[in-house]
Amino acid sequence: MTDATYFDKLYAHTGDPWGLSSEPYEARKYALTLAALPRERYHRVFEPGCAIGVLTELLARRCDELLAWDGAAAALEQAQTRVGDLDHVTLAQARVPGDWPAGRFDLIVVSELLYFLDAEARAVLLHRALGSLEPGGHLIAVHWRHGFDEASGTGDQAHAELADARGLQRLATHVERDFLLGVWERSDV
Numbered sequence: 001m002t003d004a005t006y007f008d009k010l011y012a013h014t015g016d017p018w019g020l021s022s023e024p025y026e027a028r029k030y031a032l033t034l035a036a037l038p039r040e041r042y043h044r045v046f047e048p049g050c051a052i053g054v055l056t057e058l059l060a061r062r063c064d065e066l067l068a069w070d071g072a073a074a075a076l077e078q079a080q081t082r083v084g085d086l087d088h089v090t091l092a093q094a095r096v097p098g099d100w101p102a103g104r105f106d107l108i109v110v111s112e113l114l115y116f117l118d119a120e121a122r123a124v125l126l127h128r129a130l131g132s133l134e135p136g137g138h139l140i141a142v143h144w145r146h147g148f149d150e151a152s153g154t155g156d157q158a159h160a161e162l163a164d165a166r167g168l169q170r171l172a173t174h175v176e177r178d179f180l181l182g183v184w185e186r187s188d189v
Contacts, residue, residue, distance in 0.1 A: 015078060020054045029179055030055055033111065033142050036172055036183050037062065042107040046132070048096040048125075049113035053079025059109060060089050067105075071095035097125040106137040114158035115143060115151040122153065122161055130167050133186045139168065142181045155180050 020026050033055065042063040050056045050068035052075050060066050066089045070076050076093055083089045094101075097117070108129050114122055129139055141162055143155025159182050163170055167188035174181040 012074065015074070016052060020052055025178065026054070029142060029181075030058055032174060032181055033109075033140060034058055034062070036140060036174065036181055037107070038138055038171060038183065038185070039107075042138075044103065044105045045107040045109065046101060046105045047109045047111070048094075049111065049116075050079055050091070051075050051112075053082040053091070055109070055111055056089065056091075057082050060086050063107070064088060066090070067092070067101055069094040069096065069099070069101075097121050097128055100128045101132070104132055104134050104137075106134045108133055108137070108139045110139065111142045112144060114141065115153045115155055118152040119157075119161075122158060126161065126165055130165070130186065130188075135186055135188075137186050138171070139184045139186070140182070141184075142179060145176075145178055145180055 016022065040062065043065065045059055045063045045066045047056055047059060047066065047068040050070045053068065056066065056068045056079055060083055068079065068089065069092050070079065071093065073093055076091055079091050083091070117125060133139060141159060143158055145155050147154055159180050162168060162182060162184060167186060168184040169187035170182065171185050172183040
């Protein structure tokens with residue numbers, strides 16, 4: 001699993017290390033993520049690994065309640081600036097899968113996160129996600145497809161694990177050279 005200090009060091013050097021708020025790649029990925037959501041509106045959403053809150057801000061327009069977590073304090077400070085005035089958004093410093101929120105969600109958004117976890121941690125996250133996803137609820141995952149040194153796995157690996165998970169039915173897949181997007185529904189009802 002990628003060490004937490006990696007993210008702290010990244011944010012110490014630059015406020016937006018991946019260009020989340022400025023890169024055309026990111027804007028396109030966010031637009032496709034929102035377009036892939038099967039429902040126009042969700043009641044309760046969980047977004048672990050929210051980074052600086054760019055996707056968080058967009059998701060907030062589509063839900064009644066949003067819980068967004070990140071392990072890096074500097075990232076959360078920026079997210080707070082972006083969405084802090086929205087009463088239905090709660091930000092917290094926490095790191096999955098060791099930390100996990102109470103309650104149920106009808107949408108869990110896992111974006112650019114799973115390859116930072118090793119196979120065991122991904123399995124724990126999937127188990128916890130299934131345990132807190134409402135029957136008929138959705139899980140959406142979006143990941144970069146190219147390897148990099150800090151990754152414990154690949155986006156393709158993570159999506160294959162989701163596709164093999166009992167209790168999830170794949171609703172949609174979008175594949176591009178640079179990223180993979182998948183939507184699943186909890187189906188073990």
